Each structure stands twice: as C-alpha cells, then as structure tokens.
Amino acid sequence: MYIEKKKLSIKDVQRISTFTSIILFFLFVVLMFAFWNVQVLKNDYYKSLAIKNIYREIEIKAQRGLIVDRNNDIIAENKLDFSLFLIRKNIKNLEKTIKFINIITNIDKKKILNRIKKYKEYPESYSIPIKRNLSLEKVIYIKSRFDEFPEFKIAIEPTRLYPYKKIGSHILGYLGEVTFKELNQKKSGIYNLGEDIGKIGVEKQYEKSLRGTKGAQIVLKDNLGRIQKVLSEKNPKIGNKIVLTIDWEIQKYIEEIFKDYIGTIGVVDLRTGGILALVSKPNFNPESFSGFLGRDEWNALVNNPNKPLTNRFLQGLYLPGSVFKIVMALTGLQEKIISPSTVANCYGSVKIYDRIFHCWNTSGHGSMNLYNGLKNSCNVFFYTLGKKLDIDIIAKYAKMLGFGSRTNMGLPNEKVGLIPTKSWKLKHLHQKWFPGETISVSIGGGMLNVTPAQVLLMISTVALRGNMPQLHILKRIEYNGKVIRKFKPIFNQVSISKKNFEIVIEGLFRAVNDEGTGKAAKVEGLDICGKTGTQPIISKENPSYERLIKIYRFKAHSWFASFAPRNRPEIAVVVFVEHGGDAGIVAAPLVAKIYKKLFE
Amino acid sequence: MNDYLKYFDKFTFIIIIIISLFGILLICSVSQSLDQPYYLKQLLWLSVSLIVFFIVLRIKTEFVFRSSLFLCIVLSIILVIQLVAGQIIGGTKSWIKFGFIAIQVSEFIKIPIALYVANILSKTKIIGWFIFCKLMFLLGIPFLLIAMQPDLGTAFILTSFVIISIFLKRIKLSIIFISIMFVIIGSFLSWNYVLKPYQKNRIVSFFNPEKYSQSSGYQIIQSKIAIGSGGLSGKGFLKGSQSQYKFLPTRHTDFVVSVLGEEFGFIGISFLFLFFFILFYRQFNFKSQTDREFYFVYLFNFLILFQFSINILMSIGLFPILGVPLPFVSYGGSSLLSFFIGEAIIFKIKINNYLNI
Missing domain, CATH: 3.90.1310.10 (Penicillin-binding protein 2a (Domain 2))
Structure with missing residues (x-):
C-alpha cells in the first residue's frame, strides 16, 4: 500500500479495503478449489484408503x-x-x-x-x-x-x-x-x-x-x-x-511283536481288500513335527541311517526272492510249460548256459514236482522252469499279478518297482537281454524290484484264485455323522485259470503244513498257506562269505507271504524283515502269531 | 446503552457465534473417542468468553491502547517465569495452571502486541530503521519466548504482524534486503542447531508424506484421508471412521476441520468458509475514522486470517504441520477467549466510530 503519511484519508482506507477484499476473495476461491479437489475429485481414492484403514x-x-x-x-x-x-x-x-x-x-x-x-x-x-x-x-x-x-x-x-x-x-x-x-x-x-x-x-x-x-x-x-x-x-x-480300514487293535499288537525289527508287515482283509494293519519299522512320533522351529528332532529323524520316515511297505524296494516262485509257477502252468507232474532233479546246483546255479539246499532236494518245489522252495526246479520261459512272458504274468505298478491303496509317494523286460533293458541300459538273467529272475533275483505292498497284492490275488482286490486304506469319509464318500470293494479277475491257482495253493499249503520251509507259520486249524523268501545279499561263492554273513548289513532279507484259511480265504499277511536272515526262522513265526491274534 | 445496541455489529457477532458453534458440534462429534467431554468444557469456555466479551466492550478504547505496552511487558515477564519455572504439560511449557483450568499466556500476548504495533504504525510515516528495530524488539522477545516453550505454531503466527505492517506501510528497501538475508541465515542456523528432530521431520515429511506414512507423515495422510473420504456431503454426524476410530490426530484441536470435512463433506466445509469469509469481509471493510483503531482492526483480523489459512492448508497437506488451532473452532479456552477479547475491542471501536467518540 505504501502509505507514506501519518494521517490516512478516506480514500486510503477505501483503497486498502478494496484491495484486501480482492485478495480475500481469491484466497477463498483457492481454498475452495483445494477442498473440491480432495473431497470431490479424489473422493473414491480417499474413500478406499479410509476403508482400508478400518476394516x-x-x-x-x-x-x-x-x-x-x-x-x-x-x-x-x-x-x-x-x-x-x-x-x-x-x-x-x-x-x-x-x-x-x-x-x-x-x-x-x-x-x-x-x-x-x-x-x-x-x-x-x-x-x-x-x-x-x-x-x-x-x-x-x-x-x-x-x-x-x-x-x-x-x-x-x-x-x-x-x-x-x-x-x-x-x-x-x-x-x-x-x-x-x-x-x-x-x-x-x-x-x-x-x-x-x-x-x-x-x-x-x-x-x-x-x-x-x-x-x-x-x-x-x-x-x-x-x-x-x-x-x-x-x-x-x-x-x-x-x-x-485299519483295525487299531491288530495294528498295536503287530507293532508290539515287531518292535525290535526293521522291516514291514501288511495285513489285508480279503473279503474287501481293506488294509487291517500296516506296520513299518522303525517309525516315528508324528507329534515331533508340530511346533514351529526346533528342528533338532527332525534332523535326527532325517539323518537316522535306518530311515524311520520311510514307509517300507510302500516305498521300500527289494528283491522278492523265493516269493516270486509263486509267479513263476503260475506262469509255467498257465503257459502249459509245466504240469503238476513235471519233475526236476535237484542235486544242490545245476549248470545252465555254462554257468552253475545253486540251490539254497547245497545237498539237493532230489526229485521235485511243482508241489514240493514250492514246499521246499527248490531253486533248481524253478531254474529249470525259467530256462523254458521267455522273460517277457514272465513279466506279463508278474505285471498281471500286480508287480511293476502302484497298488494305489490310498497312501502317497508309493514306489512302482521294476519288472524287467527285453525292451526295457534295451531302452534303459542299451543292452540286449541275456538268457542267464532269466534264470536269476526265476528265483526272484536279478533286476526285479518290488514293494512289500505289491507282494501283498499278489498273494491276495492268489488266495482269491485270481480275483484281484483293490487294496485300500480308506473305508469312508464322514461329515457330521453323514457319509460323504464310501469305498466300495472292487475285484478284478486276472486271466489265469482257477485250476492253476488251486495247484499253486496246494504247494503253498504244503510249505506251511507239511514240514515245508514255512512250517514255523503253522497254526493248528487255520489252514495257513504261504511262501517264504530268503533273499541273500551276498553270494555263497563270495570267498569271505562265512565272515561277512555275520555282519548285519550282509544278512539276507526275509519274506513271508501268506493267507488263511485255504478255502474261503479271509486274511492275507506279508512280513518283510530287513536283514532278518532265514525267513523260515525269522518271518514265519511272526506270521503265526499274527494269525493267532486275528482268529482268536 | 441504546446507542451501544444500535451500533453494535449484531450481524458479525452472530457470524462469530455460528463459527464457534461449529466448533462445539465438531468437538462433540469426536468427544466419544476422547478421554474427556471436551465439548462441555468448550461450551463453558464459550460462555466465559461471551461474558468477558461484553465486559471488554464496556472498557474505554483509549485505556486499552494506553495499557498495551504495560501488558506486553507483564505478559512477557510471565512467559519468562514460565520458561524458568513452568511445568511441562503435553511436551511444552505453554500452560499455567490455576486449579482446574490451564491458561496459555502465549495466546493472550498477541492482543497488546497488536494494540501497540497499531499505535506505532499510526505515528509513523515510513518504516525506517528505528521503527523497524522497535517492532522487531517488541515482536522478537515474545516470539523467542514462545518458540522456546516450545510452541512454534503460536510463535509463527506473530510473524503475521510483520507481514501486514509491510503490506500497509511503506518500508525502506534496505531493511527488506537485510531482513531477507537474516531470515536465510537464521533458517540455516536454526535447521542445524535449534530445530529438534521431530520438528525437522514434520517439515521433511510435508514434502513427501507417503514416505513417512508410519511416522511423521502419518498425520498429514490421515487428515487428507478423512477430508477426502468425506466427499460432497460427508459421512454424517458421528459417522466418520477416521474421526471416530482415532485415525485423526488431535482431532478436537488442530485437525478439527478434518472432522468437519469427513462428517459434513464439502458442503460443510463450504458453509464454514462462507461464514469466515463474511467475518473477514465485514471486518476488513470497516472504515475507521481514526488511524490507530484502523491499524488494530487490520492487524488483529489479519492474524485471524493468517492462522485460519495455515490451519486449513495444513489439514489438506498444503502447509507443514505447525500445531496451529483454527480460530473460534478448535478446542482450547485460551485461544477462544483471546479471540473474543480481540474482537470485543474491534466491536467497541466500531461503536465508537459511529458515535464519533
């Protein structure tokens, strides 16, 4: 305004008022615009921020x-x-x-x-x-x-x-x-x-x-x-x-009798295919995993050489050993290569393709037919049979009986295993099949790889005379007492004649009840049928055999695949003991105990 | 007495009352989320202010002007005593407690300062070095005392007297140049040596509130969200989520306009602005016959306008947060009472003008 005089005139006052009013007016216009901008133009943006603030x-x-x-x-x-x-x-x-x-x-x-x-x-x-x-x-x-x-x-x-x-x-x-x-x-x-x-x-x-x-x-x-x-x-x-489908009473009982072993046991109800018990040892306490950090126990479990986290029943891959002779017998019968009256002479070993193949009984079994071959688990009988069979034919029947594919019983991370064929070997190992390998396969050796679950499925199929059950662990799913999903038993007939199953079953019956390899599994009045399998880790021809066999990790794996009763079968049990030694001594008595408990 | 009633500016008085009631309403709205029923206290303060208003209206203007220097000195001394011996309330030494009530002396000192500055201006032709130094001395001492409490907002408001003085009176150019230099050097020094980190943060976060959204920019952002989310017509009385759920800081004092913006929207804001505009328009268009009174009316009303503008701009993030209450609206007895006293002197001046005393 630059008022330079002491006394203001009316004109001065007028001038100042007008000028101030104009400034005032513009100030308020600017303020109104600023609020219009924030409140009306940007309303949605600030509204969303306000909502984010409180909800x-x-x-x-x-x-x-x-x-x-x-x-x-x-x-x-x-x-x-x-x-x-x-x-x-x-x-x-x-x-x-x-x-x-x-x-x-x-x-x-x-x-x-x-x-x-x-x-x-x-x-x-x-x-x-x-x-x-x-x-x-x-x-x-x-x-x-x-x-x-x-x-x-x-x-x-x-x-x-x-x-x-x-x-x-x-x-x-x-x-x-x-x-x-x-x-x-x-x-x-x-x-x-x-x-x-x-x-x-x-x-x-x-x-x-x-x-x-x-x-x-x-x-x-x-x-x-x-x-x-x-x-x-x-x-x-x-x-x-x-x-x-698990029966916790049986589960607990088996865990008790099996607590000092490393291995696995599976029990199935043959009327439905439902698993009654599934034990894998060593096992773990599932509660150790709850709680967030503290992973010492977890590290102890993961680094344990006995692999307690592995479910051996579904994830353990092993050679089936003599248990596989059941597959061989069925293959031979169905392919009409052998009959019950076919005889092979066992002198403790046999020379095939210029190589000596041994029987477990070094003094020999003498004259063996199929029944006694199964009963005594005579290797020579099955070598002789294997020589007459093509590996692809064996694989066909093995796969028919459930090997080489998952049982899909309802537990994750199941292993497939391996049933070798000529084309498989060519593709994966870029080699052609040697006939000598077939001889090893015929007693459950060679490149075979099976899970105990697959063995259980196979023995169940045999027990049901070819009526293959769908193994399962889930009985039903309920919500609020209402059934949402229920498992209906499924059976699939395999293309092997009932007559041939009866022949094999006779051999399995003898193995337990007629002083066979599985005689320790015998329970009076139960008509248990079964097959032992002692799968050596080292060959008897190994020069240090006598020394090594005493070391745990060189001991043979023990199998026992069984079912009962012979007619109208109800239960199948597979026992597998890692490095258990002689199956007839280790696995068979466990089986007897389980049947006794089941039928008590 | 009849003359008093006749020439009493009833219209402006009603406008001031309406603006004050805006305050009561807004403080009432947020009092549920506060620890005390502040609106009742404010209502009490309004009553006290009105009584004091009419008492001051009876006092002779000449006496008021003559006692201004004395009051300036007395209040400054009180400010010194406060700084030395005062107790800290809410982080500052701004308050003097008398039993239940606490008084902020800094709010009152602006009245005698305005009176005395008006007196000086009416006696000078041109602001020379001597007058300038006198003004600076008069303003500078209370400014420093209040700034040290520390209450930067109230101190800052005193600078409005300098601005309006320069606006009204011719001033020597050399003074302006040297003052600008002083301001620059002073700002630099105070930034480095005087301002506390939280004060610096306020200024820094003003330029980039989003970056400081969890700390010092929080207040600016929450205030803008409150106002912005109010929209055209607002969320309704007691329904503003920002105000009711405590997102707004100091919502009954410095950010009271944000409550208005949120609950009554742009329309509510417009009404408040309209009333303030009428108030300022009427006061600035008063044609006084005596210079001293004219200068006082301008000095004091410009202070209100200055404070009003800073508070409003602060609430939408266009000015750094200074902690300045909105005249007549924000909660605070000292502030309300001081404005009513100042206005009472102005109303008295108006009556005198008509009565030709």
Whole structure:
C-alpha cells in the first residue's frame, strides 16, 4: 500500500479495503478449489484408503478332521494349544525382540531372524507363528510383558494330537509347515505361510478333506489395530472325518511283536481288500513335527541311517526272492510249460548256459514236482522252469499279478518297482537281454524290484484264485455323522485259470503244513498257506562269505507271504524283515502269531 | 446503552457465534473417542468468553491502547517465569495452571502486541530503521519466548504482524534486503542447531508424506484421508471412521476441520468458509475514522486470517504441520477467549466510530 503519511484519508482506507477484499476473495476461491479437489475429485481414492484403514478380515483356523480306525477308535484328533505369534509392525527394537524369543523358546537367534525374514512379502500386520505348545507359565510371563513387547500375540489354536504316538505313524503321516513350493502350487489363498499341511501318509493323501474350511471375521479396528466391533462372522467348518480300514487293535499288537525289527508287515482283509494293519519299522512320533522351529528332532529323524520316515511297505524296494516262485509257477502252468507232474532233479546246483546255479539246499532236494518245489522252495526246479520261459512272458504274468505298478491303496509317494523286460533293458541300459538273467529272475533275483505292498497284492490275488482286490486304506469319509464318500470293494479277475491257482495253493499249503520251509507259520486249524523268501545279499561263492554273513548289513532279507484259511480265504499277511536272515526262522513265526491274534 | 445496541455489529457477532458453534458440534462429534467431554468444557469456555466479551466492550478504547505496552511487558515477564519455572504439560511449557483450568499466556500476548504495533504504525510515516528495530524488539522477545516453550505454531503466527505492517506501510528497501538475508541465515542456523528432530521431520515429511506414512507423515495422510473420504456431503454426524476410530490426530484441536470435512463433506466445509469469509469481509471493510483503531482492526483480523489459512492448508497437506488451532473452532479456552477479547475491542471501536467518540 505504501502509505507514506501519518494521517490516512478516506480514500486510503477505501483503497486498502478494496484491495484486501480482492485478495480475500481469491484466497477463498483457492481454498475452495483445494477442498473440491480432495473431497470431490479424489473422493473414491480417499474413500478406499479410509476403508482400508478400518476394516480387516481375520481368518479363523478350522479344526482338522478326525482320523479313526474301522471301529471308530480315534487315532488323530485336535487339542487346543497356546501359540506365540509375532507382528512385525509393532516391533520397536528387533534385536530386543529376538533376544526375548530366544530366552523363551531356546531357538537359535539366527533361526528366528531367518524366520521373520521369510515373511517379508506378507503385510506388516501379519501374525508370524513363532512357537506352539507354550506352557502356561510362559504364557503368563509373556503376557505380563505385553506393554514392553506389543509385537507379541498369544492365541489359542487347535493343534494335532496323536493319542497313540508312534503307533501307525506311517499310516497317519504328519503335519508340517507349508513350504514356499507348496504355496506356489495353487495353494496360496488356502494356506498362509506358517500354517500346517499334511506331509506324508493319510494326513497328506486326504489333506483336502481333513483341512476343513476356514472361518472369517470382518472387524472394525481403530488406529492401533484394536478391534472395535465385529461386523460379521463366518464360523470355521471342521474337516471331514476319515474312517480307515485299519483295525487299531491288530495294528498295536503287530507293532508290539515287531518292535525290535526293521522291516514291514501288511495285513489285508480279503473279503474287501481293506488294509487291517500296516506296520513299518522303525517309525516315528508324528507329534515331533508340530511346533514351529526346533528342528533338532527332525534332523535326527532325517539323518537316522535306518530311515524311520520311510514307509517300507510302500516305498521300500527289494528283491522278492523265493516269493516270486509263486509267479513263476503260475506262469509255467498257465503257459502249459509245466504240469503238476513235471519233475526236476535237484542235486544242490545245476549248470545252465555254462554257468552253475545253486540251490539254497547245497545237498539237493532230489526229485521235485511243482508241489514240493514250492514246499521246499527248490531253486533248481524253478531254474529249470525259467530256462523254458521267455522273460517277457514272465513279466506279463508278474505285471498281471500286480508287480511293476502302484497298488494305489490310498497312501502317497508309493514306489512302482521294476519288472524287467527285453525292451526295457534295451531302452534303459542299451543292452540286449541275456538268457542267464532269466534264470536269476526265476528265483526272484536279478533286476526285479518290488514293494512289500505289491507282494501283498499278489498273494491276495492268489488266495482269491485270481480275483484281484483293490487294496485300500480308506473305508469312508464322514461329515457330521453323514457319509460323504464310501469305498466300495472292487475285484478284478486276472486271466489265469482257477485250476492253476488251486495247484499253486496246494504247494503253498504244503510249505506251511507239511514240514515245508514255512512250517514255523503253522497254526493248528487255520489252514495257513504261504511262501517264504530268503533273499541273500551276498553270494555263497563270495570267498569271505562265512565272515561277512555275520555282519548285519550282509544278512539276507526275509519274506513271508501268506493267507488263511485255504478255502474261503479271509486274511492275507506279508512280513518283510530287513536283514532278518532265514525267513523260515525269522518271518514265519511272526506270521503265526499274527494269525493267532486275528482268529482268536 | 441504546446507542451501544444500535451500533453494535449484531450481524458479525452472530457470524462469530455460528463459527464457534461449529466448533462445539465438531468437538462433540469426536468427544466419544476422547478421554474427556471436551465439548462441555468448550461450551463453558464459550460462555466465559461471551461474558468477558461484553465486559471488554464496556472498557474505554483509549485505556486499552494506553495499557498495551504495560501488558506486553507483564505478559512477557510471565512467559519468562514460565520458561524458568513452568511445568511441562503435553511436551511444552505453554500452560499455567490455576486449579482446574490451564491458561496459555502465549495466546493472550498477541492482543497488546497488536494494540501497540497499531499505535506505532499510526505515528509513523515510513518504516525506517528505528521503527523497524522497535517492532522487531517488541515482536522478537515474545516470539523467542514462545518458540522456546516450545510452541512454534503460536510463535509463527506473530510473524503475521510483520507481514501486514509491510503490506500497509511503506518500508525502506534496505531493511527488506537485510531482513531477507537474516531470515536465510537464521533458517540455516536454526535447521542445524535449534530445530529438534521431530520438528525437522514434520517439515521433511510435508514434502513427501507417503514416505513417512508410519511416522511423521502419518498425520498429514490421515487428515487428507478423512477430508477426502468425506466427499460432497460427508459421512454424517458421528459417522466418520477416521474421526471416530482415532485415525485423526488431535482431532478436537488442530485437525478439527478434518472432522468437519469427513462428517459434513464439502458442503460443510463450504458453509464454514462462507461464514469466515463474511467475518473477514465485514471486518476488513470497516472504515475507521481514526488511524490507530484502523491499524488494530487490520492487524488483529489479519492474524485471524493468517492462522485460519495455515490451519486449513495444513489439514489438506498444503502447509507443514505447525500445531496451529483454527480460530473460534478448535478446542482450547485460551485461544477462544483471546479471540473474543480481540474482537470485543474491534466491536467497541466500531461503536465508537459511529458515535464519533
């Protein structure tokens, strides 16, 4: 204005007022425009931010479905546990936080930091699970220090409980934290990092059924994230109940008698194909995997040379040994190469293709027909038969009886095994088939590779005179007492005549009941039929045989494949003992015990 | 007495009351989320302010002007005592407690300063070095005392007197140049040696609030979300999620306009602006017959306009957060009372003007 005089004139005042009013007017126009811009033009943007501020969806974990045996005995259930969570957003001093966790859980500081880092792509407010199974004292201690450590949260969550601990661990499997790999396989959205997923066994196979449906709460929160109001709530749905065909009484009994062995036992109900017991030793406690960090026990399990995590019944690959003679006998009969009256002379060994093949009985069995060949497990009889057979024909029957493919009984990670053929060898080893190899195969050696489950399927098929059952472990799935899915027994007839099965069964009957190799399996009144298999690891021709055979890992594997009763068969049992030695001495008595228990 | 009623500017008075009631309504809206029923206290303060208003209206203007220097000195001394012996409330030494009530002396000192500056301006032709130094001395001491409390907002508002003085009076160019140099050097020095980290953060985060959204930019962002999400007509009384769920900081004081923007929308804001515009328009278009009174009206109303603009611009992130309340609207007894006292003097001046005293 530059008023230079002391006294203002009316004109001066007028001038100042007008000028001020113009400035005032423009100021208010600018202010109005600024508010118009924020409130009207950018309304949607700020509205979405305001909504993001206050609403939050909180997931409510669902309880996992129960697993029960055929008699409704609960073998996997849930309990409520205190779990410790960490919310990164509220961390004041990371070092102090990690130190506190370290004191409480004894988890290595570096591991804690790595774990927190793993969640870097999750929102800052995400609850990172740190420790499960917190004791009440620790819960109280942590809660008393919430003011100092607002980043901690304690929640009560359902966790898995296996009331029988180690029993049936390979059937049940275990739960473990979902991995990045699993999250990337379309499972994100269903699972969050830090949550559990079935890793092996039934827990994995029926994960979808067991996991249930998460619930959700939509809440209003204030600036500190405290819940002000619950707007809506969807309750979680417990997972389905899985009813297995397993009979836990028998399972427990077999685990008891088998507890000092390494190996596997499978029992099947021949009327349905349902597995009654599946034991693999050594086994593990599935509960050791719950709880987040502390992996010492896990490392101990993984690094154990006896591989307790391997389900030997489905994942163990072995030579079938003499058990395979059943396949050979059926092949010979069906192909009309031999008849019950065909005779071979056993002098303890035989020379075929300029090579000496030994019988297990070095002094020889003498004149053997098919029945006695099976009864005494005479190698020479089957060498002679093998010489007359083509490997591809043997493979055809072996595959017909279930070898070389998965049994699909309802447990994950099952192995296929191998039934070699000429074309397989050419393709994979780029070599043609040597006839001598067929001779080895004819007593269950050579390149054969089978799982105990496949042997169980084969013996079951024999027991049912060619009526091959679909082995299975799932009886039905229930929700809320209602049956959702039920397994209906399936049988497929294989193209081998009943008459030929009867012939083989006579041989298997003699092996147990007529002073054969499996006589230790005999139970009075049960008409058990069976076949031993002692699969040597080292050859008797090995110069240090006498010394080595005393070492555990050079001892022969012991097989016993059996069923009972002979007519109207009900049960089939396969026992496999790793490095058990003579099957007739090791495996056969176990079989007898199991049948006695089953038919008591 | 009849003359008093006749020449009393009833219209402007009603506008001020309406603006004050805006404040009560907004404070009422957020009081549920606060620990105290602040709107009742504000209502009490409004009543007190009105009583004081009419008392001041009875005091002779001449007396008011003559006692201004004395009051300036007394209040400055109180400010010194506060700095030395005052207790810290809410992080500053701005308050003096008298039993239940706490008074902010810094809010009141602006009235005698405005009166005295008006007195000086009316007696000068051109602002030379001597007058300038006198003004600086008069403003500088309270400014520093208040800034040290520390209450940068209230101190900053005092600079409005310098701006309006330069606007109204001719000033020597050399003073302007040297002052600008001083400001630059002063800013540099205070940035490096005086300002506390949180104060610097406020300024830095003003230029990039998103980067500091969890810390110092938080307030700016939450205030903008509140205002922006209000839209044209607002979310309704008591229905603003930002205001009710405590996302807005100091929502009853410095960010009270954000509550208005959220719950009553652009329409509510427009009404508030309209009333303020009328207030300023009427006060600035007052044709005083005496210079001293004219300068005071301009000095004091410009201070209100200055404070109003800073508060509004701050709430939508166009000005750094200074902690300045919105005149007549924000919660705070001292602020409300001081504005009513200042306005009472202006109303008295208007009456005098008509009565030709």
